[in-house]
Amino acid sequence: MSRLDDYIKLINNKLIDYLPGRNNLQKNVVEAMEYSLNGNGKRIRPLLVLEFCRACGGDINKALPFACAVEMVHTYSLIHDDLPCMDNDDFRRGKPSNHVVYGEAMALLAGDALLTRAFEIILSPETIKSVGANVVAEAAACLADNIGVYGMIGGQVIDMESENKSVSKDVLDSMHSLKTGALIVASAKIGCIIAGADKSKIEAATEYAKSIGVAFQIVDDILDVTSSTEKLGKQVRKDQQENKSTYVSIMGMEKSKKTVLDLTDKALSALLKFDSNENLLKDLAVSLASRDR
Amino acid sequence: MSRLDDYIKLINNKLIDYLPGRNNLQKNVVEAMEYSLNGNGKRIRPLLVLEFCRACGGDINKALPFACAVEMVHTYSLIHDDLPCMDNDDFRRGKPSNHVVYGEAMALLAGDALLTRAFEIILSPETIKSVGANVVAEAAACLADNIGVYGMIGGQVIDMESENKSVSKDVLDSMHSLKTGALIVASAKIGCIIAGADKSKIEAATEYAKSIGVAFQIVDDILDVTSSTEKLGKQVRKDQQENKSTYVSIMGMEKSKKTVLDLTDKALSALLKFDSNENLLKDLAVSLASRDR
Numbered sequence: 001m002s003r004l005d006d007y008i009k010l011i012n013n014k015l016i017d018y019l020p021g022r023n024n025l026q027k028n029v030v031e032a033m034e035y036s037l038n039g040n041g042k043r044i045r046p047l048l049v050l051e052f053c054r055a056c057g058g059d060i061n062k063a064l065p066f067a068c069a070v071e072m073v074h075t076y077s078l079i080h081d082d083l084p085c086m087d088n089d090d091f092r093r094g095k096p097s098n099h100v101v102y103g104e105a106m107a108l109l110a111g112d113a114l115l116t117r118a119f120e121i122i123l124s125p126e127t128i129k130s131v132g133a134n135v136v137a138e139a140a141a142c143l144a145d146n147i148g149v150y151g152m153i154g155g156q157v158i159d160m161e162s163e164n165k166s167v168s169k170d171v172l173d174s175m176h177s178l179k180t181g182a183l184i185v186a187s188a189k190i191g192c193i194i195a196g197a198d199k200s201k202i203e204a205a206t207e208y209a210k211s212i213g214v215a216f217q218i219v220d221d222i223l224d225v226t227s228s229t230e231k232l233g234k235q236v237r238k239d240q241q242e243n244k245s246t247y248v249s250i251m252g253m254e255k256s257k258k259t260v261l262d263l264t265d266k267a268l269s270a271l272l273k274f275d276s277n278e279n280l281l282k283d284l285a286v287s288l289a290s291r292d293r
Numbered sequence: 294m295s296r297l298d299d300y301i302k303l304i305n306n307k308l309i310d311y312l313p314g315r316n317n318l319q320k321n322v323v324e325a326m327e328y329s330l331n332g333n334g335k336r337i338r339p340l341l342v343l344e345f346c347r348a349c350g351g352d353i354n355k356a357l358p359f360a361c362a363v364e365m366v367h368t369y370s371l372i373h374d375d376l377p378c379m380d381n382d383d384f385r386r387g388k389p390s391n392h393v394v395y396g397e398a399m400a401l402l403a404g405d406a407l408l409t410r411a412f413e414i415i416l417s418p419e420t421i422k423s424v425g426a427n428v429v430a431e432a433a434a435c436l437a438d439n440i441g442v443y444g445m446i447g448g449q450v451i452d453m454e455s456e457n458k459s460v461s462k463d464v465l466d467s468m469h470s471l472k473t474g475a476l477i478v479a480s481a482k483i484g485c486i487i488a489g490a491d492k493s494k495i496e497a498a499t500e501y502a503k504s505i506g507v508a509f510q511i512v513d514d515i516l517d518v519t520s521s522t523e524k525l526g527k528q529v530r531k532d533q534q535e536n537k538s539t540y541v542s543i544m545g546m547e548k549s550k551k552t553v554l555d556l557t558d559k560a561l562s563a564l565l566k567f568d569s570n571e572n573l574l575k576d577l578a579v580s581l582a583s584r585d586r
Contacts, residue, residue: 020441023442023443023447025447025450025451025454025464026442026450029442029447029450033442083378085378085397085401086398105453106450108376108378108401109373109453111405112405112408115405115408115409116437116440116441116446117442119433119437120434120437120441123430123433123434123437125434128427128430128434133427134421134426136430137416137421137429137430140412140433141413141417141418141421144409144413145413147409148409148410148413149316149319149326149406149409149410150316153406154318154319157318157321157322158318158319171318174318
């Protein structure tokens with residue numbers, strides 16, 4: 001089994017371990033949290049935490065709570081994003097959205113609970129003991145800063161306010177670098193922080209993560225035009241229907257494809273800062289660029 | 294001016310200082326956050342942080358970020374609780390609810406952003422420098438543990454699932470001890486933690502906070518029957534209309550009033566553990582019990 005498969009298995013198991021226990025009175029919210037965590041996610045963010053930690057000479061067991069935390073944050077953002085008052089998506093990761101199954105109120109609370117649980121896990125006495133309070137505080141701050149108003153939520157705000165109007169490439173860049181990019185960058189940085197990496201490595205990891213983050217989004221926009229709902233596990237052609245600006249609508253299909261290749265090259269160059277042969281991170285960048293779902 | 298007035302002024306000023314800056318692309322969400330923070334709140338939770346810190350010999354300036362964080366968390370919970378898919382309340386703290394003014398999507402994001410901002414503030418390099426990473430981690434963990442599935446959110450879940458059915462006093466106790474009590478307890482404990490208080494003081498603060506938390510809720514249930522929408526700044530008689538179990542419906546009005554007095558006595562006894570003459574905490578317990586709004 002490859003390291004990638006090992007990681008995915010480790011992450012998937014640990015994500016469920018890290019859920020709160022199922023007390024009778026709260027069992028439904030834990031079930032709703034698990035439902036979305038169990039989706040067929042790519043686990044890109046936790047993979048970045050683990051692999052950048054390893055690439056910087058760190059112990060992935062120390063990085064594991066942070067890996068699960070970033071996936072919980074990502075999952076909370078998807079649940080809230082799918083709600084009727086937001087994107088109103090009934091389908092996610094190939095199955096009905098959280099609110100379709102559990103109702104809007106429970107989905108809202110399951111999202112809130114996942115965000116809160118992420119901080120519970122990384123601030124737990126076990127994590128403090130394993131990683132040290134200073135490192136935990138630095139990594140937790142990196143997470144918080146990247147998912148707030150000038151991070152992920154800020155991106156959601158721009159996205160929401162851009163509905164039904166065409167926006168400039170600058171605004172589109174801002175939106176995606178925050179909405180998707182910030183948590184991807186935080187994941188890579190946190191992996192480095194846990195390993196005690198130096199500034200130059202953190203910068204290289206940031207460069208890599210930024211590049212694959214934008215490339216990922218452009219591929220998303222391309223697939224929204226070229227793929228099918230069945231294949232993607234979420235509704236396609238929504239952008240067009242809603243007159244949303246996308247990389248494809250702004251740059252055209254060819255330029256979009258070319259930009260994905262350029263960004264992937266940039267990501268691969270950033271990996272040169274790391275001594276070891278970073279096949280997993282190379283493969284990840286390449287596979288995200290060439291993915292068909 | 295009394296210490297209480299000083300504290301309220303300090304908290305109100307600092308809450309606004311601690312908001313993210315108003316970048317052009319995100320200004321609406323910051324405005325929505327500020328709108329609800331600016332409400333005519335009692336600031337009970339931040340007062341507990343500051344005053345228990347002081348009562349344990351700590352420096353309230355060190356406690357200030359935590360005081361603002363608990364109020365931000367409280368405010369996020371109110372915004373989400375008022376949403377149409379939850380309690381569907383159009384009125385809060387004497388003015389239209391967040392979603393009535395900013396729309397549901399923005400209210401959802403403003404709530405998410407306040408929760409996230411709370412962690413950003415307490416995990417910031419400034420707070421770490423002032424308080425130390427170990428203390429920050431302990432206080433932040435205390436916050437996270439008390440607002441998750443076995444804290445505030447868990448209480449919301451019980452509340453939601455108890456709609457349109459009568460519940461036992463045990464379930465009512467569980468619901469309120471989590472929904473309202475957990476964050477009040479966390480606030481008192483965090484004040485002690487920042488001051489480096491010993492276990493016996495943390496336990497006494499917990500006892501005090503638990504008692505005033507339940508008393509607060511019983512008074513809420515009493516006022517829902519005896520007060521008016523104008524006076525409370527939120528809709529009254531909702532519990533009755535929705536057939537919700539309350540302390541008054543379960544214990545009756547007289548027993549409810551008696552229980553408030555007993556709990557207040559219990560809170561005052563707990564204060565004996567603190568050397569100094571804790572007028573502010575005494576006054577707070579008494580005024581919450583005898584409040585008419």
